[in-house]
Amino acid sequence: MTAQVVAVAASAQNRETLSILLEDQCQLQFLTPATVSNGQTLHADMCLVCEAVSPALLDSLQRLYPKAPILIVGGPDEARSLARAYRDVVVVALQPNELRRAVSDHLRNHQRSGPSSALARAINFVVEPLPAALAYPSHALRTLPLHAAQPASTAIIASILIEQAAVLDTILQSLVSFVRRPVNADAGTDFFERICREIARLANASTRITYRRTSAGSWPSPVGPTALVPLLCQLLSTYLRRRIDVATILLTVEQHRLSLEYPTRVEHVGGLAELVWRLSSLALDEHGWRLQRDATPGREILSLEQQTSTGRCGVA
Numbered sequence: 001m002t003a004q005v006v007a008v009a010a011s012a013q014n015r016e017t018l019s020i021l022l023e024d025q026c027q028l029q030f031l032t033p034a035t036v037s038n039g040q041t042l043h044a045d046m047c048l049v050c051e052a053v054s055p056a057l058l059d060s061l062q063r064l065y066p067k068a069p070i071l072i073v074g075g076p077d078e079a080r081s082l083a084r085a086y087r088d089v090v091v092v093a094l095q096p097n098e099l100r101r102a103v104s105d106h107l108r109n110h111q112r113s114g115p116s117s118a119l120a121r122a123i124n125f126v127v128e129p130l131p132a133a134l135a136y137p138s139h140a141l142r143t144l145p146l147h148a149a150q151p152a153s154t155a156i157i158a159s160i161l162i163e164q165a166a167v168l169d170t171i172l173q174s175l176v177s178f179v180r181r182p183v184n185a186d187a188g189t190d191f192f193e194r195i196c197r198e199i200a201r202l203a204n205a206s207t208r209i210t211y212r213r214t215s216a217g218s219w220p221s222p223v224g225p226t227a228l229v230p231l232l233c234q235l236l237s238t239y240l241r242r243r244i245d246v247a248t249i250l251l252t253v254e255q256h257r258l259s260l261e262y263p264t265r266v267e268h269v270g271g272l273a274e275l276v277w278r279l280s281s282l283a284l285d286e287h288g289w290r291l292q293r294d295a296t297p298g299r300e301i302l303s304l305e306q307q308t309s310t311g312r313c314g315v316a
Contacts (some may be wrong), residue, residue, distance in 0.1 A: 002285055004043050006065065008036055008057070009050040015294075018050060018073075021096055022275070025103055030294045036060050043278065044068040045123060046106055050094075053079050058086055069106045073099060073260075089292070122282060126178075129274040136271070137164040143197050159230055170238060171272060172307045177234060178279045182227040191224025192258050195304070196281055198233035199242045199251055200239075206233065221257040225287040232283065235276040236260075236302070242273035243300065259303040264295070 003026040009015045010032040018028060029044070032052055043063040049057065050073045061070055070086070072079050074094030083089040092102040107220055144157055188194075196213060203211035240249070245265035252259045281291040284304070294301040 002290060003045045004029060004274050005107075006031060006044040006061075006068070007048040007050060007105070007304045008033060008061070009048075014050040016049065017094075021099055022103060025100065027108065027290055027292055030296075031236060031294070032296055033057055034297050035295055036064070041127060043163075046071065048073055048103075050074065053082060055082065058082070058089060062086065069109075071102060083173065122123065125278055125282060126275070129271065129278060133271040133275045134168075137167045140164045147246050167272065171275065172281060174235060174238060174276050177231050178283060181231050181283055182225075186225070186227045188224045188226040189221045189223055191229070192253055193222055194226055194229040195258060196251060196253070197232065198229060199249065202233065203249065205297070209244060209246075210223065211251065212248055213251045215253045222256050224289060224306070225284075228283055232280055235280040237281075238276045239273050239280070242271075257303055257305040259301055261299070261301045265300055266298045 001125050005026040005028050006021070007015070007018050007028050007030050009018060009030055015030050022028060026046070028048075036145060045068060047061050047065055047068050047070045049061070049070060051057075053072050053075055058070065061068075069090070072083060072089065072091045074113040075083070075091045080091045081092050089100070091097055091104075140160055144160060200211055200213075203209045240260075240262070243264050244262055247262045250261040252261070277291070277293065284291050285307075290305055290307045292303045292305070294303070
């Protein structure tokens with residue numbers, strides 16, 4: 001499983017620099033200082049800060065990612081003084097070789113201090129969001145006034161039961177579908193085209209989502225795990241329903257990349273949405289594909305791209 005690194009970088013230049021320097025070492029999940037302070041939660045093996053650092057930002061990162069080391073990239077002398085007051089926070093110069101070496105060393109040390117096997121890390125990756133996904137349904141069902149005598153109260157109870165049973169069923173079905181996924185999935189050159197057809201079908205079946213497709217050029221289609229497309233689109237449709245209110249999905253096909261861009265209704269990614277995103281990411285990682293999420297306030301981009309042979313560095 002590819003190492004997951006949360007990078008706090010608001011400027012396009014900083015994001016592009018980090019993407020180029022670290023493309024073969026980890027999977028970057030970009031946030032801005034605003035999305036961090038709003039409680040955006042992702043899985044992280046490490047955090048990078050490529051912005052003006054503050055005690056509030058470091059406090060938020062350590063609260064959201066208590067086990068992840070934090071690297072402040074290119075910080076001034078004040079940042080070094082601030083870093084010394086925190087656990088597992090260091091400053092590294094924005095020099096290509098030094099940054100790559102620091103990221104590699106910290107990821108290696110973090111993985112050695114964590115679970116001892118790839119299986120354990122994969123289990124943790126999936127199980128971590130389950131408590132948040134189950135918290136509200138469990139609370140709603142435990143606190144139902146089951147002895148209400150009024151017909152109106154009975155109708156409310158029935159509505160809550162149906163709604164939360166549907167959430168629990170979605171969680172269960174997502175896990176079962178993931179377990180039953182085709183491990184040795186057949187590969188085909190119509191991988192992107194099948195995904196596009198499934199996204200179009202999802203949009204046609206929804207009253208809240210419309211769909212627009214663009215292409216950045218004409219190239220031979222990459223070979224991808226076509227047998228995973230039904231599972232992938234099932235999980236992503238669940239994710240999008242939790243993230244989108246009424247929106248148009250812009251789907252862009254490039255030579256080795258497919259991306260979905262859309263406005264989001266909530267900044268916080270958690271619970272069921274986080275669970276199905278992780279299941280999608282893990283299923284694709286097994287076949288050398290990377291699902292990346294780039295969130296800015298009010299907007300998000302999901303991108304699917306083929307990994308290089310050296311890019312799969314999270315699970316040994």
